[in-house]
Amino acid sequence: MNILDTKLPRIVIIGGGFAGISFIKQIQKEAFQIVLFDRNNYHTFQPLLYQVSTAGLEPDSISYPLRKIFRNNKNFHFRMAEVEHINPTTKTIETSIGSLAYDHLIIASGSTTNFFGNKSIEEKSMPMKTVPHSLNIRSLMLQNIEEADLTTDVAKRRSLLNFVIAGAGPTGVELAGALAEFKRGILENDYPSISEDEMQVHLLEGADRVLPPMSKKSSTKALYFLEKLGVQVHLNTFVKEYDGHTVSTNSGVQFHTATFIWAAGVTGASIQGLDGEALVKRANRYQVNEYNTVEGYKDIYALGDIAIMKSEGYPNGHPMVAQPAIQQGKNLGKNFKRVLHGKSMKPFVYFDKGSMATIGRNKAVVDIKNLNFSGFIAWFIWMFVHLWFLVGFRNRMVTFFNWTYNYINYDKAARLIIRPFKRKV
Amino acid sequence: MNILDTKLPRIVIIGGGFAGISFIKQIQKEAFQIVLFDRNNYHTFQPLLYQVSTAGLEPDSISYPLRKIFRNNKNFHFRMAEVEHINPTTKTIETSIGSLAYDHLIIASGSTTNFFGNKSIEEKSMPMKTVPHSLNIRSLMLQNIEEADLTTDVAKRRSLLNFVIAGAGPTGVELAGALAEFKRGILENDYPSISEDEMQVHLLEGADRVLPPMSKKSSTKALYFLEKLGVQVHLNTFVKEYDGHTVSTNSGVQFHTATFIWAAGVTGASIQGLDGEALVKRANRYQVNEYNTVEGYKDIYALGDIAIMKSEGYPNGHPMVAQPAIQQGKNLGKNFKRVLHGKSMKPFVYFDKGSMATIGRNKAVVDIKNLNFSGFIAWFIWMFVHLWFLVGFRNRMVTFFNWTYNYINYDKAARLIIRPFKRKV
Numbered sequence A, B: 001m002n003i004l005d006t007k008l009p010r011i012v013i014i015g016g017g018f019a020g021i022s023f024i025k026q027i028q029k030e031a032f033q034i035v036l037f038d039r040n041n042y043h044t045f046q047p048l049l050y051q052v053s054t055a056g057l058e059p060d061s062i063s064y065p066l067r068k069i070f071r072n073n074k075n076f077h078f079r080m081a082e083v084e085h086i087n088p089t090t091k092t093i094e095t096s097i098g099s100l101a102y103d104h105l106i107i108a109s110g111s112t113t114n115f116f117g118n119k120s121i122e123e124k125s126m127p128m129k130t131v132p133h134s135l136n137i138r139s140l141m142l143q144n145i146e147e148a149d150l151t152t153d154v155a156k157r158r159s160l161l162n163f164v165i166a167g168a169g170p171t172g173v174e175l176a177g178a179l180a181e182f183k184r185g186i187l188e189n190d191y192p193s194i195s196e197d198e199m200q201v202h203l204l205e206g207a208d209r210v211l212p213p214m215s216k217k218s219s220t221k222a223l224y225f226l227e228k229l230g231v232q233v234h235l236n237t238f239v240k241e242y243d244g245h246t247v248s249t250n251s252g253v254q255f256h257t258a259t260f261i262w263a264a265g266v267t268g269a270s271i272q273g274l275d276g277e278a279l280v281k282r283a284n285r286y287q288v289n290e291y292n293t294v295e296g297y298k299d300i301y302a303l304g305d306i307a308i309m310k311s312e313g314y315p316n317g318h319p320m321v322a323q324p325a326i327q328q329g330k331n332l333g334k335n336f337k338r339v340l341h342g343k344s345m346k347p348f349v350y351f352d353k354g355s356m357a358t359i360g361r362n363k364a365v366v367d368i369k370n371l372n373f374s375g376f377i378a379w380f381i382w383m384f385v386h387l388w389f390l391v392g393f394r395n396r397m398v399t400f401f402n403w404t405y406n407y408i409n410y411d412k413a414a415r416l417i418i419r420p421f422k423r424k425v
Helices: A018-027 A046-053 A119-124 A131-150 A154-160 A170-190 A216-228 A322-340 A376-389 A393-409 B018-027 B046-053 B119-124 B131-150 B154-160 B170-190 B216-228 B322-340 B376-389 B393-409
Strands: A010-014 A033-038 A042-044 A063-065 A076-080 A083-087 A092-095 A098-101 A104-107 A111-113 A162-166 A200-204 A232-234 A239-242 A246-249 A254-256 A259-262 A266-268 A285-287 A300-302 A355-360 A363-368 A371-374 B010-014 B033-038 B042-044 B063-065 B076-080 B083-087 B092-095 B098-101 B104-107 B111-113 B162-166 B200-204 B232-234 B239-242 B246-249 B254-256 B259-262 B266-268 B285-287 B300-302 B355-360 B363-368 B371-374
Touching: A010 A018, A018 A033, A018 A322, A046 A131, A046 A170, A046 A376, A119 A239, A119 A259, A131 A154, A131 A170, A131 A259, A154 A162, A154 A254, A162 A170, A162 A254, A170 A200, A170 A216, A170 A355, A216 A232, A216 A355, A216 A363, A216 A371, A266 A285, A355 A376, A363 A376, A371 A376, A376 A393, A393 B393, B010 B018, B018 B033, B018 B322, B046 B131, B046 B170, B046 B376, B119 B239, B119 B259, B131 B154, B131 B170, B131 B259, B154 B162, B154 B254, B162 B170, B162 B254, B170 B200, B170 B216, B170 B355, B216 B232, B216 B355, B216 B363, B216 B371, B266 B285, B355 B376, B363 B376, B371 B376, B376 B393
Parallel strands: A010 A033, A010 A104, A033 A076, A104 A300, A162 A200, A162 A259, A200 A232, B010 B033, B010 B104, B033 B076, B104 B300, B162 B200, B162 B259, B200 B232
Antiparallel strands: A042 A063, A083 A092, A092 A098, A111 A266, A239 A246, A246 A254, A355 A363, A363 A371, B042 B063, B083 B092, B092 B098, B111 B266, B239 B246, B246 B254, B355 B363, B363 B371
């Protein structure tokens, strides 16, 4: 592969998500050659994908060109490619554009949708882990509503206007809430021949409460908000099958729907090549020590979703969300600098900043330490935090403007079917 | 087709472009049932498509949901479908979702890319008449630059960084200018291993000057601006063939390029069913009288690009741009109202508001009557007029913000390869 020769040690980073970027920011001014691999030329702000799916934001508001983040650094190189294999013995990686040697390898490849081996769900449901996924959901939702407006077949119409989401984690809850608001704000205005009651949003969850990782108080409040918006929540419900028309569940209840969104789980996006011990197979994540070094390897590190660091309070690793990724990236970057300057590495300590989810306008829940609160203030904090963490001044401004506009007008402006979604037959 | 029964006379409009919307705005409060057909659920502001192609604006900034424009009108119905055939004897249309009777039919189907029967160009070049076309160009441009960054094959690298545009009308000129600015603002910052000189923009034009419909003074000035930005303009040059690698021209000069954009002509998007006399075959446009009635028919009208109204000063019909479409739509709408209130129709008189094109920052040309001017003031007027005609407050604000941001930062923020363009093999 065509990479400028240099005397500097080469750090190869796989993945331009929260972890990868946070790591590079720390070390970019140090004496390293940095090569970042990503299959996309942009960073995705995943917590807001659901707003792209529901026509509230455009993809460029939550994406940022990776090259631009580090554009002032001469030792930074970006490669838009897929990393296919790691060869730890030769210290090289195989990619879709050739092979490359590394001195240090940082695996920050994140996670992917977990279908738990269920082929029918994998083939027929709509996942939501990437920007194209979200655009597919946006198109399908709008196409189905247009089609429902045309048909006189009652059963077909009901299926087209029935939206079923599996998984009541933050993604599923936020998506369900946004769909319910779409129904309220848009459907009754733009589709006079569809009555509001005809559109149904069902949220299915295997656990006995929504937002299982959050406090019980927040779960209860979130459920209240969801039901207030008209979302029908089904707890203790596992999906068995989806044939493209009907979702079958463990309870025997069936849902006839043309739109089944799968937000029920993620699994590590592991890469071939590392030996058995390193990979926790059940989770597809790499076991790392407190310095994020992959078990059994010396110059290979894993960060964020793809890493399992067992520690007190986190026997199965940290939650697969943005904060551990950002903090691990930062700590590892600092450790690289420490070593460079003759100091010793510091072990990673996770600082739990809390968690939050928004259900709709003025409706959110926040857990910070032992503090739980909800409603308008929680919603306002949610907005502020998400704007703060968006990459780029332009993205923040455009998002802020769209949110203000949507808030005032009960509108979602991006309801455009630009690339119609073609159903798999 | 499922349309509410009513005693009101039914007007069917084919196409939600400038003409169709301008017509409906006039008659929407009158006693008509209005049914609008469009294959997309959004109106496209075509004059700014080139900014989507060059990553300056996102598609939702120049598109607007058609349902939303007329959302307060109970007698307005939107159908996202393709109109396939007109049966004037039975006064019905055949569409992709069934047939429908009309009392009045308004054809406002616009125009489509004209390949002049050249199959190689049709198959291998990139047209730019729709939002998906523009997104394809954006992806391809960025993919080619990424690929060029990787290859050491000199010929391949040159071809990937060579951008060839056929047609120096406003579309071709604006696109060439924006590509040249992309090179200046983005390439040198984000792609340190590509030198600015390696990217070439060629603009090919069959006539002996750029912007042939404008004044000679503006053509000269536009050429000056283009060359100042580094665009290589080739006049009196006709494209003979493009095999996916090489553009062959009448002059014998060849261009090796992976990106050949075809902006050299449009033709009417006519619909099957109207008799021979009505359709001017050479142009695929319907011949209309001064009331926009299609030659030989009583209740069928054609507006905008699809209509040829011969008049003094316009022996081949009006130019196929926004203004005649908007004005004809307005005049026909007013005539419908006049007839409804017992008055007689007024013939259409075209008011030429002038024409303009922008080449780059602070660089535009404007012709108004016998007045021609260029430079910063022309550029400022161009921006103001385009913002003014954009549909929707949100679109205007987001576009204005993006322009300001891009102007200050020499940036184009939407350079995301969201759906990679797959070359036809």
